[in-house]
Amino acid sequence: MIPIIEQGLLLSLAAMGVYISFRLVDLPDLTPDGSYVLGGAVAVVLLHAGHGWVFSTIIAALSAGAAGVVVAFITTRFKINSLLASIMVMTGLYSLSIRVMNAPNLPVPKFDTGKVMSYEQVVGKTPLDDILGAGADIKFEGTGLKAVKIPFTNAADGHDLLIIAAIVLVLVFVSWLFLRTEFGMMFRGYGKNRFAVKVLGVNPDLFAYVGLITGNIFTGLSGALFSMYSGFADVNMGIGTVVVCLAAVILGEIIFGRFEFMYGILFPVIGALLYQILLSLAMKYGYRIGFKPSDMKLLTALFVIAVIAVRRFKKSEVTV
């Protein structure tokens, strides 16, 4: 159960990002599939460079935020739909993340590695050596890196959960405070009615920037923490982040939707936890009732559609 909550909370950070872009500022943003990875990549690279985990995480989150700047720039300056703009940025981030790591996958080193061994030393001769000449000069090199300290080291002790829960709580509280400010009010107003904000004499582009940047900062933070939690950053780890987060946000809205809008920032957290629990149940029992692993994506999609449909149905009932 503890690992499920841990992963749910890690997911909730990304879900908060998606909530900000999809719900608060109403600028659908697909960048998270890429900025999640960028966050993880930057965090692990900085750890390798010898920086502490707190510093690495913060820089990672900010660099994901930079991806949000680009999306906001394209959206506001070129008047391109945010969905389209974010697809471009997301695609570009795939290459960028590989550049950052200089590899598609980078582990968080738990111990010093660096002993160089040749293929011959490890395997011996290949059956073709007498025909082709001996000497396979493959080297097995360690990354040559020193072990780094990260907070998430052992699944068994309960520390991981405490750290993650503390980070999520602080961020929820800070977001809540922010949304109570005058600027926060206008921020939410922008999502509801863009023209109204213009009438107030504020440049509406500002809100697009703030929304897309904070959204991606949350996603990048989620990716950075997930990389440290899982022990590696991989360029393919972001695939499907937006869909999963959207599922979490909608799930949270269903459970919490009747409460006041002020608590909106809690929707993704509750939703992500529930989503993770449902996922683990599906993984545990799904096989027994005949699901194949490849069916899970279809199930997620159907689940999100069903949940939206149910909500719409309920709403129409209320209005009648």
Add this chain to the structure above:
Amino acid sequence: MKKWVSAIIVFLSVICLSVVKVGITQIVDHPALNAVFDGVVKAIEDAGFKVGQDVIVDRQNAQGNMQNAVAIARKFATEKMDFIVAIATPSAQACVQAISDRPVVFAAVTDPVGAGLIKQLGRNDSNVVGISDMVPVSTHLKLIKKVFPVAKKIGVIYNPGEPNSVTLTNIAKSSALSLELTIIDIPGTSPSEMISALNSIGPDVDVLYIGTDNTAASSIEAIGNVALRLGKPIVAADIDIARGGGVIGFGFNYFQVGVETGRLLVELLKGANPQDLESHVVGPESLLLYINLDLAQKLGVQIPADLVERADILVEKGQEVQK
């Protein structure tokens, strides 16, 4: 009645004591990785254990999703699996991060040191041991040089998003220097990208080389067709890829990787410590030489007689002959 009850209790406790639970996690549903799983099961059964009776196997698949891979690893950690087998790099990394008190056996990881799983190949003082599916890249390049003496430019088809392929390509690049060959990247992150890259870069190279790339493996028929149209022979590091369209293949099949992994697991099941075992690369006895003479003839490639004689699998007149 009492006798019955006590007999049942004794029976149940014997079962509970003798049954061991093995959690096997794999990153994605893929023929090569499924073959590794089958090989592991084969090795367990060959050693005299009955799967489902003496050994309960909990097979989990992360569906290509890293979050799921981590969820599975953490699930194995809390559910007290006695042994864990992790197939492919991300699954193995997740297990090594989450589990430190029980043996973890990794399989189909090309560079386990670079992936941060173990300190070095051979013996380690951790709970982790396993098999690397590194292939002898420089032997492949020598093979290319022998069969295609005039070839200078070798096009490597690979997915830059797969750690195993990137490792192999980097090794190829450093090995090529001493053999006076040039490696040209033919990258693609999806089968369609790969084929368009092949269409545009393929004409400039002399020979195509494919490592143990999963993306290339999944679209090898299409790649083979394009290569044939371009008149470029494919040399593969994986027997199954070679079967799909290669003229020459020198490597192993993933079932064999699974069997070797399973043998490590069996040692552990019999009571060995992971520290007593050595992490190693798929052994030379698993390396097979595949030659497709039909395809060679079509492409006008002369295969030296000593290689044909040495081949383990020959395709001649539409028939595959195993020696």
